[in-house]
Amino acid sequence: MYETILYSVSDAVATITLNRPERLNTIVPPMPDEFQSAIVEATRDTNVKVVVVRGAGRSFCAGYDFGGGFHHWDDQMNTDGAWDPGKDFVMATTPSESPTQKFMSMWRCPKPVIVQVHGWCVGGGSESALCGDIVIASDDARIGTPYARMWGAHLSGMWIYRLGLAKAKEYALTGKAVSGKEAAEIGLINKSVPFAQLEEEVARQAAQLASIPVSQLSAMKLVVNQAYENVGLASTQTLGPILDGLMRNTPDARRFITIAEQQGVAAVVAQRDGPFGDYSAAPKDQQPDPGNVIIP
Numbered sequence: 001m002y003e004t005i006l007y008s009v010s011d012a013v014a015t016i017t018l019n020r021p022e023r024l025n026t027i028v029p030p031m032p033d034e035f036q037s038a039i040v041e042a043t044r045d046t047n048v049k050v051v052v053v054r055g056a057g058r059s060f061c062a063g064y065d066f067g068g069g070f071h072h073w074d075d076q077m078n079t080d081g082a083w084d085p086g087k088d089f090v091m092a093t094t095p096s097e098s099p100t101q102k103f104m105s106m107w108r109c110p111k112p113v114i115v116q117v118h119g120w121c122v123g124g125g126s127e128s129a130l131c132g133d134i135v136i137a138s139d140d141a142r143i144g145t146p147y148a149r150m151w152g153a154h155l156s157g158m159w160i161y162r163l164g165l166a167k168a169k170e171y172a173l174t175g176k177a178v179s180g181k182e183a184a185e186i187g188l189i190n191k192s193v194p195f196a197q198l199e200e201e202v203a204r205q206a207a208q209l210a211s212i213p214v215s216q217l218s219a220m221k222l223v224v225n226q227a228y229e230n231v232g233l234a235s236t237q238t239l240g241p242i243l244d245g246l247m248r249n250t251p252d253a254r255r256f257i258t259i260a261e262q263q264g265v266a267a268v269v270a271q272r273d274g275p276f277g278d279y280s281a282a283p284k285d286q287q288p289d290p291g292n293v294i295i296p
Contacts, residue, residue: 004031006056006296007038012049012210013203014042017296021057026065027124028072032102039105039113049210049217051109052202053132054116058293060141063123066151066257067265070248083249092241100155100241103128107225110218112209116202117141117180118195119288122279123152130158133221134205135189137180138198140288143188146279148175150272151253153243157236161228162188177278179286195292 006017016038018025042048055061065072076097077088095101106113115132121143129135129143137143145152145159148171154160160168167186171178184192193201209217247253259268266280273281280287 002034002038004028005034005038007041009042009045009048012047013052013206014038014045014048014050015052015054016042017294018053018055018061019296021055021059023065024059024062024120025055025057025125026062026067027099027128028065032099036102036105039109043109043111049111049212049214050206051106051111051113052116052206053106053113053129054202054294055118056294056296057119058290059119059125059288060115060117060121060129061125062120063125063147066260068261070257077245085245085249088245089242092245093238098241099124100127100237104131104156104237106133107131110221111214112217112221114202114206114209116198116294117143117189118198118292118294119290122177123147124155127154127156127158130162130188131156134191136191136193136198136202136205137183137189138195138288138292139179139181139192140195140292141180141183141192142177142279142286142288143180143183144177144279145171145175146177146269146273147244147247148172149276150256151248153247154240155237155244157233157240159188160236161231161233174276176276177282195289199294 004020006019008015016035020026039051042051076091078084079087091097112134113132115129115135117129117135117137118141121129121141123146126143126145154172159171163186178188180192183189256268269280273279
């Protein structure tokens with residue numbers, strides 16, 4: 001039984017659905033633990049050959065939920081009500097404790113993982129989605145790292161490893177959002193399709209993969225993953241969360257979270273994103289269609 005996700009198996013495909021639709025599937029405990037448990041369940045199930053990850057409602061995942069001041073992580077990061085950098089870096093760098101590493105379980109899973117993206121896929125949501133093997137998005141999805149402007153740093157490093165230097169640096173410095181279509185064009189994700197075709201396209205891709213022996217799928221996934229491990233993925237994933245902790249606790253970042261607590265998330269993100277005119281500050285035709293909803 002899961003609180004924040006849904007898990008099901010049909011034929012040879014396991015589906016993990018992030019299931020906090022009323023909060024755009026933002027990440028809170030115990031979602032990382034439950035996600036990792038579901039990946040382990042799919043890995044051990046001999047009937048499963050492919051895993052699909054998606055979000056319920058009108059978004060894949062809008063990142064970590066900081067609307068309440070991030071207090072749901074206090075036990076892991078604070079001591080006597082104050083940020084404890086020692087606690088924070090230990091949690092961030094210990095695989096058994098790090099939320100990033102729990103979402104990275106899909107990278108380590110020997111079976112291919114297809115991530116189905118729609119709506120908002122931002123912050124920690126994008127960091128998680130890009131850990132999948134094949135990422136397919138709706139054309140109008142919005143993928144981005146708004147924390148690049150305030151209150152964070154790259155966590156999984158997948159924005160870096162999926163892009164060349166020029167684009168990786170551009171998006172790291174600006175945090176600007178891209179549509180699903182743009183993400184496919186720059187090579188951040190594999191494919192983009194109209195929302196009406198999204199579930200059908202993901203199912204088609206999953207069925208194709210399921211026609212291949214699971215040992216063959218695992219061998220090919222392992223050799224590609226190992227190439228990226230050899231160029232320093234683990235080191236990047238050690239540094240990123242440490243910097244993320246520091247960037248959440250600068251004077252500017254503390255003012256940011258105080259405004260979020262006192263005035264609401266909408267007020268603080270308007271200040272952050274207004275100069276760029278994107279995310280919630282973007283024109284409606286440059287935001288995901290709120291009518292595009294995934295019903296589990």
